Amino acid sequence: MSGIGCSNSGYAAMAGVLRSNGQQQGSKRESRCCSFQMPLHYPRFKKSDYESMPEWKLDCLLNEYGLPVTGDITQKRKFAMGAFLWPSQE
Structure with missing residues (x-):
């Protein structure tokens, strides 16, 4: 990560x-x-990274890109994977 x-x-x-x-x-x-x-770098996490990422780190990542930080941990993970993973990485 x-x-x-x-x-x-x-x-x-x-x-x-x-x-x-x-x-x-x-x-x-x-x-x-x-x-x-706009942050300088695009996140380079893998799907497995998002699946094991603690909630505070997901909150920071989403907040850094100006994205919504609402919902439970499952919703945040799903949103982050949808926003940052390319279809070939899923």
């Missing part, structure tokens, strides 16, 4: 400091925040 972090602080810090043209944000108009931050 590859490791994942539970915090988007690196992404949020970078997005909060720089605008697309590289200038610092200063005005209230420019301090809007979006709720979706």
